[in-house]
Amino acid sequence: MKQDWSPDEIIEHFTLLPAEIEFLGSNDPHNQLGKAVLLKWFGQESRFPEAPSELPRAVISHIAQQLNLPEEVIDQYDWSGRRIKEHRQAIREFYGFRRSSLTDQTE
Template identity: 40%
Template sequence: MARTPLDLDDLVEHWTLLKDEHGLVSGKRGATRLGFAMLLKFYTQYGRFPRGRFELPGEAVEFVARQVQVPAAELDVYEWSGRTVEYHRAQIRGHLGFRESSVADADKLTGWLAEYVACKERRPEQVRVELLARCRTESIEPPTPGRCDRIVGAALRVAEEMLTARISARITVQSTERIIALVAGADQTDDAVPGEASAGEGEMIKYATAIRTRTASTEAILRRFTTPPTPPTRPCWRSAAHRRPPSWPATCGCATFSGRSRRA
């Protein structure tokens, strides 16, 4: 997918070095000077560092190079791994007030996502968007892509377990015991005598088998047994003799039998 070229407004808004940023750049020379400036402006815009030269738009490189008075071609010799770039990253984090993500941060982010995001949003890509936004709000440098995937996956699992626990708490002890018994005895249902179980028990056996074989999610099955049934609607036609002729209006309200309707 082709990238949209940056216009002058984008360059001025996101890639202009501010006065305090010029102070950080001033002590560096050549490729180091330009590379540091590009890392700094990229981080202020996206809340993370670029993974390499390929993530930096050519228009932005030219724009920043003119500000630091270094040829844009110098960026090709900037080293993206090693002690220099790690030192640059530490400088930029300290200047912007960010920190690297720790194990404690990952656990905290997982809990926040499970409680406020994954309980309603089940698409991993959308949960990931919220994770990155939360990192920026908390001034945390986003984890690596693989670690982000693990945090999102853990948050989705925790949210599912929390939802299942809330639904399970609404089931009576007797119902819980009955479901457990059905799950444990589901393997024996193939040898059962046809018609021996009631219609309700047969339905519960099917759902219990689905839980055991993991062909349906637990929370969906628990909702099936805890959602109040929809009250039946009152039939408008009280006998076969009152079926409407094809010429009558296709309504299902008792107004159809009002005196006004009959006079019409």
């Protein structure tokens, strides 16, 4: 993903829609922001970031503002634990994706 986004591009691509805000539910601030960032990233890239360093800070800031959270809480998000796996699975389902299976490969 590109790192430099204009303000208009950020608004267009990373503004949370009402259904997305509802999907996020209520989590601890760092989990809510982490899930929101993953959601918008996946919606843009059809994949998840491989490392937090891929995330443009301006994008994190824009999403955090919409959730009334300080952007620094993203630093507390666990990028390798159980919670991110749950978030990724929920996001795939939200967008109608699923992991491919052996059956898919033979078809």
